[in-house]
Amino acid sequence: MFNLFTHNKSRIFNKYKxxxxxxxxxxxxxxxxxxxxxKLQTQRFKKRFTAGExxxxxxxxxxxxxxxxxxxxxGISLFDVQLLGGIILHQGNIAEMKTGEGKTLTAILPAYxxxxxxxxxxxxxxxxxxxxxxxxWVGTIYQGLGVTVGLIQQDISHTSRKENYQKDIIYVTxxxxxxxxxxxxxxxxxxxLVQTGxxxxxxxxxxxxxxxxxxxxxILSGPSQISTNKYELSNNVCQKLQQNIHYEIDEKARNxxxxxxxxxxxxxxxxxxxxxxxQNPWAQYIxxxxxxKELFTKDRHYLVRNNxxxxxxxxxxxVMPGRRWSDGLHQAIEAKxxxxxxxxxxxxxxxxxxxxxxxYDKLSGMTGTAxxxxxxFKKIYQINVIEIPTNKPCLREDFPDLxxxxxxxxxxxxxxxxxxxxxxxxxxxxxxxxVEKSELLAKMLDTYQIPxxxxxxxxxxxxxxxxxxxxxxxxxxxxxxxNMAGRGTDIILGGNAKQLSKFIVIQxxxxxxxxxxxxxxxDNLSSNNKEIYDILNNxxxxxxxxxxxxxxxxxxxxxxxxxxxxxxxxxxxxRHAYTNICSIYEESFRVNKDKxxxxxxxxxxxxxxxxxRRIDNQLRGRSGRQGDNGSSRFFLSLEDNLxxxxxxxxxxxxxxxxxxxxxxxxxxxxxxxxxxxxxxxVESYYYDIRKQLFEYDEVLNSQxxxxxxxxNRILYSDYIRDCILEYAESxxxxxxxxxxxxxxxxxxxxxxxxxxxxTILNLPEEIINSSLVNMEIGNxxxxxxxxxxxxxxLREAYLEQLRPGLIRQLEKYYLLQQIDKAWQEHLEKMTNxxxxxxxxxxxxxxxLSEYKNEAFALFLNMITSIRETxxxxxxxxxxxxxxxxxxx
Ligand code: ADP
Ligand code: MG
Numbered sequence: 001m002f003n004l005f006t007h008n009k010s011r012i013f014n015k016y017k018x019x020x021x022x023x024x025x026x027x028x029x030x031x032x033x034x035x036x037x038x039k040l041q042t043q044r045f046k047k048r049f050t051a052g053e054x055x056x057x058x059x060x061x062x063x064x065x066x067x068x069x070x071x072x073x074x075g076i077s078l079f080d081v082q083l084l085g086g087i088i089l090h091q092g093n094i095a096e097m098k099t100g101e102g103k104t105l106t107a108i109l110p111a112y113x114x115x116x117x118x119x120x121x122x123x124x125x126x127x128x129x130x131x132x133x134x135x136x137w138v139g140t141i142y143q144g145l146g147v148t149v150g151l152i153q154q155d156i157s158h159t160s161r162k163e164n165y166q167k168d169i170i171y172v173t174x175x176x177x178x179x180x181x182x183x184x185x186x187x188x189x190x191x192x193l194v195q196t197g198x199x200x201x202x203x204x205x206x207x208x209x210x211x212x213x214x215x216x217x218x219i220l221s222g223p224s225q226i227s228t229n230k231y232e233l234s235n236n237v238c239q240k241l242q243q244n245i246h247y248e249i250d251e252k253a254r255n256x257x258x259x260x261x262x263x264x265x266x267x268x269x270x271x272x273x274x275x276x277x278x279q280n281p282w283a284q285y286i287x288x289x290x291x292x293k294e295l296f297t298k299d300r301h302y303l304v305r306n307n308x309x310x311x312x313x314x315x316x317x318x319v320m321p322g323r324r325w326s327d328g329l330h331q332a333i334e335a336k337x338x339x340x341x342x343x344x345x346x347x348x349x350x351x352x353x354x355x356x357x358x359x360y361d362k363l364s365g366m367t368g369t370a371x372x373x374x375x376x377f378k379k380i381y382q383i384n385v386i387e388i389p390t391n392k393p394c395l396r397e398d399f400p401d402l403x404x405x406x407x408x409x410x411x412x413x414x415x416x417x418x419x420x421x422x423x424x425x426x427x428x429x430x431x432x433x434x435v436e437k438s439e440l441l442a443k444m445l446d447t448y449q450i451p452x453x454x455x456x457x458x459x460x461x462x463x464x465x466x467x468x469x470x471x472x473x474x475x476x477x478x479x480x481x482x483n484m485a486g487r488g489t490d491i492i493l494g495g496n497a498k499q500l501s502k503f504i505v506i507q508x509x510x511x512x513x514x515x516x517x518x519x520x521x522x523d524n525l526s527s528n529n530k531e532i533y534d535i536l537n538n539x540x541x542x543x544x545x546x547x548x549x550x551x552x553x554x555x556x557x558x559x560x561x562x563x564x565x566x567x568x569x570x571x572x573x574x575r576h577a578y579t580n581i582c583s584i585y586e587e588s589f590r591v592n593k594d595k596x597x598x599x600x601x602x603x604x605x606x607x608x609x610x611x612x613r614r615i616d617n618q619l620r621g622r623s624g625r626q627g628d629n630g631s632s633r634f635f636l637s638l639e640d641n642l643x644x645x646x647x648x649x650x651x652x653x654x655x656x657x658x659x660x661x662x663x664x665x666x667x668x669x670x671x672x673x674x675x676x677x678x679x680x681x682v683e684s685y686y687y688d689i690r691k692q693l694f695e696y697d698e699v700l701n702s703q704x705x706x707x708x709x710x711x712n713r714i715l716y717s718d719y720i721r722d723c724i725l726e727y728a729e730s731x732x733x734x735x736x737x738x739x740x741x742x743x744x745x746x747x748x749x750x751x752x753x754x755x756x757x758x759t760i761l762n763l764p765e766e767i768i769n770s771s772l773v774n775m776e777i778g779n780x781x782x783x784x785x786x787x788x789x790x791x792x793x794l795r796e797a798y799l800e801q802l803r804p805g806l807i808r809q810l811e812k813y814y815l816l817q818q819i820d821k822a823w824q825e826h827l828e829k830m831t832n833x834x835x836x837x838x839x840x841x842x843x844x845x846x847x848l849s850e851y852k853n854e855a856f857a858l859f860l861n862m863i864t865s866i867r868e869t870x871x872x873x874x875x876x877x878x879x880x881x882x883x884x885x886x887x888x
Pocket of ligand 1: 082103488490
């Protein structure tokens with residue numbers, strides 16, 4: 001059981017081997033325990049925690065309990081490396097565990113342990129499908145332990161969202177989590193808040209969330225009033241501009257600058273005297289239109305669907321519906337594609353993932369690929385990456401890259417390799433960087449007449465892609481996927497019988513028997529087809545009557561298939577069909593698995609080096625799971641973006657000196673070091689972008705923290721009078737200070753300050769005039785404060801008499817409303833500031849510190865204006881009542 005032999009080389013394993021042994025011994029003892037006894041453990045641990053024991057002390061027993069429950073409920077015995085991973089996660093690190101090592105189950109160990117402290121634990125996944133899949137799969141274990149599980153999905157109601165956040169352990173995607181945070185910080189009533197604090201979270205596929213997605217902040221927005229024809233005009237002008245005459249492109253920095261000639265040309269075309277006029281800004285529209293024209297390619301950076309421009313994540317090939325590029329870029333692309341230009345949205349609230357996840361007391365994560373980015377995790381998140389050894393040694397062979405001169409020859413070679421693999425029956429997975437290239441390869445394979453599955457990572461397909469990827473290890477399976485389509489699903493050699501059977505049963509019930517006839521694996525298993533078809537046919541006949549008035553059909557089917565659920569007269573037929581089909585597939589997949597292993601396991605083909613070695617590793621890591629055979633090979637060409645832009649002269653020179661023919665690749669160690677260098681350059685380039693975003697957002701972040709904290713104080717307070725008085729005091733202070741600084745001349749005193757006092761504090765003019773004229777400066781403050789208090793008391797008494805309790809409600813409402821309004825305006829100013837700083841940064845000043853200074857000044861202004869507006873509104877709150885009176 002204790003796997004010391006395989007892991008004795010791993011230092012991290014040795015460090016915790018005693019704990020791991022202890023966990024194993026304890027859980028062995030628990031195997032004979034009853035369900036009830038296991039469940040009781042949770043109560044015991046909680047008591048011990050309350051009595052002062054810390055979680056580290058409880059860890060061995062808690063982990064042992066989870067291990068025992070897992071064995072009992074799922075029949076799975078957790079591997080030592082999973083226990084180790086659990087410890088590493090509990091300590092707030094990133095555990096690098098390869099694909100197929102069982103990360104989903106690993107996460108439940110620290111999740112359970114940390115929930116004992118009474119705080120909610122968040123388990124974060126990259127999409128709704130995975131959140132649902134994982135929470136359902138492990139839910140029964142938590143149930144057995146008396147721990148509640150929540151699941152947040154994009155389409156659930158506010159009430160159910162709130163309920164789910166109240167659970168012990170919550171499965172949720174990064175974007176739902178972030179948006180809920182932003183929305184919570186805009187609610188007017190504390191009853192509307194859904195989240196319960198940020199204590200401990202485990203982020204699955206952590207590199208994807210904290211690195212890949214960290215380049216675009218989360219933005220919650222609402223419509224604004226700016227007209228859209230500037231985008232169209234700019235687009236028209238840009239089509240006439242010529243590269244290197246009117247503008248220059250820095251492809252590396254993905255940046256464009258207008259030449260002097262370009263500027264004059266635009267001004268003439270648009271009939272402007274100054275393109276850069278702040279009052280009538282055009283430059284950013286032109287530059288965005290140029291970026292849209294030159295740097296953003298359809299089907300690579302975005303798709304056009306249903307008259308909408310939808311972002312494609314460059315790294316993962318995933319489509320990101322609802323996300324928009326900011327600062328007018330998205331509109332510029334809409335103008336270029338001639339689709340409806342959506343109204344520019346006003347940012348209501350925003351946050352970067354970097355700063356969002358730093359809200360947690362303890363952050364942890366898991367992924368197959370993090371080590372290459374360990375430095376970034378350390379610098380930005382103060383989190384360490386720790387490599388967990390694999391359960392079994394990895395047998396995958398990574399062949400050296402093949403480099404072709406021309407891209408065309410590369411694709412021919414790839415198609416040929418697919419053909420060869422298919423001919424011998426070996427399953428192959430081809431990773432492409434975008435939809436366009438996937439389709440190019442698909443066309444080539446069509447001419448070879450070999451069948452394949454094509455996955456494009458479209459969000460509506462997430463579920464189906466998971467099904468297909470799960471079968472990508474079947475004999476003869478050929479799968480083309482943009483990066484990480486079907487992420488989170490591991491590829492089982494030979495095929496995944498359970499998943500396939502479930503898929504077929506569900507498809508048949510929903511779409512009828514036709515769907516099985518079309519099923520593309522039909523050829524492979526023709527001997528079984530008839531048998532399965534008959535089973536399905538039989539099932540359909542038996543359940544026909546039950547299909548009407550089934551609200552949640554899929555849930556009902558899943559329930560029927562689940563061997564642990566109760567059989568009813570209506571779902572027995574489904575259960576039978578499923579079990580029978582499953583056993584047919586299991587039989588043939590078992591045989592096939594051996595065949596596949598003999599052929600060498602899954603072969604992975606990379607069609608381009610990615611912008612980071614991490615993504616390459618992710619693709620390779622699809623093969624060779626849990627000690628399976630496997631191999632990988634990357635095909636490259638000198639025309640690939642990476643080499644063209646970052647490769648430098650060296651590689652081209654080498655190819656030329658070697659004087660090889662176009663269609664003969666070279667496979668050379670010399671080249672791979674140049675390649676790695678090119679890749680490192682890109683990695684650090686993107687790192688800089690993220691770091692910059694982070695540094696700029698840090699400024700905004702401390703302001704956001706301050707505003708949100710103030711907002712929360714108000715939201716939770718039932719007696720806001722004190723807060724209003726505080727605001728008034730500060731306002732009075734500021735007025736006096738302002739007056740002293742600017743118009744301290746004795747004779748002007750009353751006039752200088754009277755107007756402001758009158759407007760903001762609503763103090764009676766007689767009082768100000770008669771009393772303030774000869775007052776010592778030192779006496780002014782207490783005097784004004786006293787006067788304000790009197791005015792306020794009168795107002796309060798007046799309102800109390802009209803409607804008791806009204807003033808408290810008004811105060812709260814005014815405060816929150818003003819804070820939100822001011823904050824939104826502030827966000828817009830900050831964006832403008834950021835842009836203008838970008839233009840100014842040619843000079844000597846450090847743009848970041850410049851930005852910090854000005855941001856701080858803007859922030860102070862905002863605070864002052866919030867205070868003044870609130871006071872202004874509160875002391876005039878009669879107006880509201882008066883107008884009500886008039887209406888009567
Ligand atoms: P990862 O996220 O690390 O790629 P998953 O959590 O998706 O891996 O698990 C991959 C597969 O391994 C699942 O089918 C799961 O049932 C199986 N698995 C996980 N842990 C174990 C274990 N200890 N013993 C046997 N199978 C396991
Ligand atoms: Mg996983």
